[in-house]
Amino acid sequence: MTMTALKTRAHPAVEGGLQLEVTNVSLQTESIISITLADPSGERLPSYVPGSHLVVQYGSGVNAYSLTESGSAPSEYTISVLRVEDGAGGSVAMHRLSVGDRVYVSRPRSAFAPVSTATHHLLVAAGIGITPVLSHARAAAERGIAASLIYVYRPGAGAHVADTRELLGPGLIECTDRGSFQKVLTEHLTTQALGTHLYVCGPAAFMDAVLDQARELGWSPARLHSEAFGAAPLDEGEPFTVNLVRSGVRLEVPAGVSLLETLEKAGRSIPNMCRKGICGECSLSVVRGAPQHRDLYLTDQEKAANTTMMCCVSRSEDPELELDL
Numbered sequence: 526m527t528m529t530a531l532k533t534r535a536h537p538a539v540e541g542g543l544q545l546e547v548t549n550v551s552l553q554t555e556s557i558i559s560i561t562l563a564d565p566s567g568e569r570l571p572s573y574v575p576g577s578h579l580v581v582q583y584g585s586g587v588n589a590y591s592l593t594e595s596g597s598a599p600s601e602y603t604i605s606v607l608r609v610e611d612g613a614g615g616s617v618a619m620h621r622l623s624v625g626d627r628v629y630v631s632r633p634r635s636a637f638a639p640v641s642t643a644t645h646h647l648l649v650a651a652g653i654g655i656t657p658v659l660s661h662a663r664a665a666a667e668r669g670i671a672a673s674l675i676y677v678y679r680p681g682a683g684a685h686v687a688d689t690r691e692l693l694g695p696g697l698i699e700c701t702d703r704g705s706f707q708k709v710l711t712e713h714l715t716t717q718a719l720g721t722h723l724y725v726c727g728p729a730a731f732m733d734a735v736l737d738q739a740r741e742l743g744w745s746p747a748r749l750h751s752e753a754f755g756a757a758p759l760d761e762g763e764p765f766t767v768n769l770v771r772s773g774v775r776l777e778v779p780a781g782v783s784l785l786e787t788l789e790k791a792g793r794s795i796p797n798m799c800r801k802g803i804c805g806e807c808s809l810s811v812v813r814g815a816p817q818h819r820d821l822y823l824t825d826q827e828k829a830a831n832t833t834m835m836c837c838v839s840r841s842e843d844p845e846l847e848l849d850l
């Protein structure tokens with residue numbers, strides 16, 4: 526896709542953002558590339574919190590990608606993109622970008638920030654989930670904060686392996702099979718001091734398994750942090766019920782159907798744009814119950830407050846949710 530001048534309008538999810546130029550594209554693995562973006566006139570870019578992501582426009586759609594640098598005083602942004610052949614087309618479009626192309630991006634958004642009071646960061650990543658975790662590792666190294674990383678990837682398919690080796694040295698444990706990963710994870714979860722915080726990124730089932738094990742071993746929710754890929758296919762989730770308290774309507778949300786779709790089928794008009802948990806347009810107020818947040822829009826604090834949810838991707842931890850509708 527060669528487009529030195531942008532011919533499309535900015536998607537609402539990236540409005541107020543930046544127009545950047547591709548300055549480098551490099552191959553990480555057979556299916557993962559790193560793309561570097563910079564201001565065309567050489568201006569410094571807004572700094573960001575480690576673990577932040579950018580919303581990037583491709584054609585008429587948008588996707589979110591984690592930034593892989595530490596975020597301090599950046600002159601460029603770097604993202605890594607896994608090519609997904611049967612996805613919505615965003616990653617394939619990103620893989621067609623060349624140096625000199627221009628793209629619309631949002632300002633960096635933080636939903637997976639390191640905790641400043643942590644004495645140690647235990648980072649756990651699977652596959653392309655390495656990207657936000659790499660940002661955490663870089664920031665920890667710059668700031669002199671202790672960090673270790675358990676990185677699981679398929680043999681020969683690990684992105685940023687050289688970067689993580691250089692950054693973490695003996696603090697990096699690489700696993701290329703499930704058995705060794707499970708052993709290493711258990712060892713680490715059972716030997717950490719109370720000041721350690723756990724950060725995990727990867728496929729939903731992987732994250733659930735890591736977080737479940739940590740909870741079973743007594744880790745408090747405040748020490749557990751995860752980054753879901755809102756733009757990637759999400760699992761279909763469990764069915765749940767919503768009560769719309771202002772209208773007195775009760776609706777069943779089946780597995781595999783989003784709350785947004787359920788509300789639309791019931792004749793409710795809910796503003797929305799991306800339908801991927803990225804833009805924040807479909808926000809609903811929660812009166813009672815705990816949403817299962819799967820978006821990339823709300824911050825960790827907003828998610829913990831459980832007063833707002835993105836109904837296009839998020840579901841319910843409880844059998845019932847009450848919404849201010």
Ligand code: FES
Binds near residue numbers: 798799804807822837
């Ligand atoms: S429609 Fe964009 S976050 Fe739901």
